[in-house]
Each structure stands twice: as C-alpha cells, then as structure tokens.
Amino acid sequence: DIVMTQSPDSLAVSLGERATINCKSSQSVLYSSNNKNYLAWYQQKPGQPPKLLIYWASTRKSGVPDRFNGSGSGTDFTLTISSLQAEDVAVYYCQQYFSTLDTFGQGTKLEIK
Amino acid sequence: QVQLQQWGAGLLKPSETLSLTCAVYGGSFSDYSWSWIRQPPGKGLESIGEIHHSGSTTYNPSLKSRVTMSVDTSKNQFSLKLTAVTAADTAVYYCAKEADPDGSFFDYWGQGTLVTVSS
Numbered sequence: 001d002i003v004m005t006q007s008p009d010s011l012a013v014s015l016g017e018r019a020t021i022n023c024k025s026s027q028s029v030l031y032s033s034n035n036k037n038y039l040a041w042y043q044q045k046p047g048q049p050p051k052l053l054i055y056w057a058s059t060r061k062s063g064v065p066d067r068f069n070g071s072g073s074g075t076d077f078t079l080t081i082s083s084l085q086a087e088d089v090a091v092y093y094c095q096q097y098f099s100t101l102d103t104f105g106q107g108t109k110l111e112i113k
Numbered sequence: 114q115v116q117l118q119q120w121g122a123g124l125l126k127p128s129e130t131l132s133l134t135c136a137v138y139g140g141s142f143s144d145y146s147w148s149w150i151r152q153p154p155g156k157g158l159e160s161i162g163e164i165h166h167s168g169s170t171t172y173n174p175s176l177k178s179r180v181t182m183s184v185d186t187s188k189n190q191f192s193l194k195l196t197a198v199t200a201a202d203t204a205v206y207y208c209a210k211e212a213d214p215d216g217s218f219f220d221y222w223g224q225g226t227l228v229t230v231s232s
Contacts (some may be wrong), residue, residue, distance in 0.1 A: 020116065027131075038215045038216060040218035040219075041217075042219075049209075049222035049223065050207075050222060051222075052218060055212065055213070055216065056216070061220065093157065095218060097217040097218050099158060099215050101171075101174065102160050102218075104157055104158040104159070105157070105158075106157045107157050107158075
C-alpha cells in the first residue's frame with residue numbers, strides 16, 4: 001500500500017494568514033505516461049462527509065474558492081490556503097489514487113489562532 | 114446535481130452482517146464507478162472498495178474476504194455487505210461517486226451512516 005503522511009497533525013493560523021499543509025507519499029504518485037499526479041485534497045467539517053477541493057494535485061474543483069491551492073509532484077505535495085477564513089476550520093485529508101487501493105493521509109486539523 | 118442517499122442498520126452485534134445501500138439521484142449512473150469508504154470515530158478515512166456499473170469490483174485486500182458489493186442499475190443503487198463484523202468495524206460508512214473515469218477521487222458523497230458493533 002502507498003502510505004500517505006501529512007504534516008503537521010494540527011495547525012493554528014490567524015485569520016487572513018496563510019495555512020500550509022504537507023502530504024508525503026511513500027512512493028511516487030506521478031504517472032509518467034500522462035504526467036499526472038494522482039493526488040487529491042479534501043476538507044471535512046464535523047458531522048459532514050469530506051468535500052473534494054483539489055484533484056490531479058493542483059486542479060481546483062469548480063466552486064472551490066481560489067484561496068485554496070494545491071502544488072507538488074512525485075511524492076511531496078502541499079495544500080495552501082492563502083488567506084484563512086473562519087469557514088476554513090476543518091480537517092484536511094490528502095488521498096492518492098495512483099494504486100489500485102487508494103489511501104488517505106491521517107488528516108490535519110486546522111484551527112484559528 | 115448528483116445526490117447520494119444511503120441507508121442501512123446502524124447497530125449490529127459481533128458476527129452479524131453489515132448491509133448498506135446507496136441510491137444515486139441525478140447524473141449518469143453508468144458513466145462512473147461507485148465506492149464505499151469508512152471512518153472510525155475520531156479517525157481517518159479508509160477505502161473499502163469500488164464497483165463499476167458493469168458489476169466489476171475492487172476491494173481493499175484487508176477486507177476482501179468479508180466484503181461484497183453489488184449494483185442494481187435499474188434502480189441506480191449500489192450496496193455493501195460486510196460479514197462477521199467486530200467492534201473494529203464500528204465507523205461512519207460513506208458511499209461516494211468517483212469523479213473521473215481515469216482517477217478514483219470522489220466528488221459526491223452520501224451523508225454517512227454510523228454503524229456501531231456492540232454486544
């Protein structure tokens with residue numbers, strides 16, 4: 001299985017400041033034939049299912065605010081929230097879908113400082 | 114707009130069979146694969162498996178011996194059965210739609226069903 005490791009486990013950021021969440025995969029999730037990184041990011045608020053934010057590592061889902069940005073390639077990826085809003089308080093998960101068994105990171109809890 | 118609505122028993126005894134169904138409203142059922150994902154209380158997400166509208170399946174190896182997924186294309190529904198449950202199977206179970214035929218990421222989710230296994 002590809003193991004996804006997120007850092008940090010929790011993060012407190014002031015409103016309007018930048019939040020950065022990292023995700024590292026135990027092996028590359030870059031598919032050479034199409035040059036796509038098989039990596040997605042989700043936001044989960046209490047009592048709700050996860051919500052897709054980013055896929056193919058950097059493609060923002062329609063309707064997701066442009067303050068959410070995904071970057072990285074191969075084994076190292078980052079989700080950046082450029083200017084934290086109160087509604088961004090949530091747990092964030094990365095997911096690899098490169099292998100037959102897709103796997104998720106352990107989650108990063110984002111709070112307001 | 115796609116909506117997934119799921120249902121099933123929420124309280125099971127050890128050794129019983131978990132059974133959940135997810136109905137898909139809107140969109141094209143036959144163009145995508147459909148998945149089950151679970152989340153133990155306070156923990157992270159685990160993929161259980163996926164099923165294509167054709168009925169082909171892929172299961173998490175750690176659960177494969179106990180999992181069966183099925184699809185009813187006439188009703189736009191798919192189902193999950195997990196046999197011989199234990200307390201370790203206590204979790205919120207989600208059904209989800211795969212967003213892209215080329216990639217197993219999920220753009221629509223059911224509301225979740227908390228399944229508790231307790232004697």
